[in-house]
Amino acid sequence: MGGLRNSAWSIHCSSRSGCGCRVAIKIASARLFRVRLPLLREVANAKHTLTHRDGVLVQLTSDTGAHGWGEASPFPGFGLEAVDDAYRALEDALKQVTGSHCSGAAEFENPVDDLNPTARGALECAVLDLLARTANVTMRDLMASTDAPNAVRVECNALMTARDLDALSDEAEAAVAGGFKTVKLKVGGLSLDEDASRVAHLRKCVGGEVSIRLDANTVYDLESALAALDRFAIHDIEYLEQPLPIDELDAMARLRAKSPIRIAADEAATSEQSVRRVIDAGAADVIIVKPSATGGPLAALQIARAARRAGLGVTVTSMLDGAIATASALQVASVLAGEGGLPACGLATQGLFERNVAALPSVVDGGVVLSSDPGLGIDVDPAAVNDVSMGLT
Known part of the structure; x- marks a missing residue:
């Protein structure tokens, strides 16, 4: 320790x-x-x-x-x-x-x-x-390593949570109306026919100008992943996240070599060492950086920079975190966007919570404009903390 x-x-x-x-x-x-x-x-x-x-x-x-x-x-x-x-x-x-x-x-x-x-x-x-x-100062200014200005606005993707097509239509229409240019859909929890139908339906709902990302959360094996990719590819998918288990990097590299869709590493990329293994194996085109999973915002920045040096794409997402960890991830995203641009991030999830401990900046036209207030840029509400607390020291 x-x-x-x-x-x-x-x-x-x-x-x-x-x-x-x-x-x-x-x-x-x-x-x-x-x-x-x-x-x-x-x-x-x-x-x-x-x-x-x-x-x-x-x-x-x-x-x-x-x-x-x-x-x-x-x-x-x-x-x-x-x-x-x-x-x-x-x-x-x-x-x-x-x-x-x-x-x-x-x-x-x-x-x-x-x-x-x-x-x-x-x-x-x-x-x-x-x-x-x-x-x-803001936390992003504290963490920045260059003189390049940090981004004040962070583009975000909309997370589609529905499984049935009618509810998915509602979510997709709301995302387009909200100005999102990227949406993300979880796959692998239903049959391939059902997932293929959902992906096709989502593409129809959002039109051709909105990017679609898919996330399998390690559920496939090599054979089923190839079958899924073949079904999904006709719908112009940006990438598929973590199709295989985290300890199957060689198989993921073989999948990537055959895939018509870019492959992203998520669960397999939670430390500098694990990202290096992904890079060395040639297992991914994109690294998904989750500051909450990597050991903190500074560690997340190191991981993202290492991935970029190796020529991989990077985006920042949360683990469906509360307001504090999401605010931290937004600060990380701001630094990375200022250093070299950043695709839409998975950080527009606060609307999924019934209660939280602080208010984050609103999502406007598919992005978040960060506060210039010091630190995380949010005000944690002590009453809200007590309201959701299950015990404290």
């Missing part, structure tokens, strides 16, 4: 942040909230049907009274730690960080180990949020 170098946390900022190139904090106190966020309707992929999202929120408070927030919401079946494990990992980590001082040029070393990536990411996010708020 990592620790705190010189008992201090700090991070260098870009010169445009106006914070003197370095900010420092003292963690005066920390709290955890175990939360359950209810969804407005069931959301299903090929393996799971969700009615709510369970997670852990981290609140750090500095000696000046500033707050930083993070969120760990492991997704069922994604190969990450369980929510209880994330809670315990954060509980142990907060004992180490509470009371720690920031001084000199010491850099942040996360005390949560790599076996708990969502917990690790939650703590990293909370620290970055607190640092940025202390410096009165």
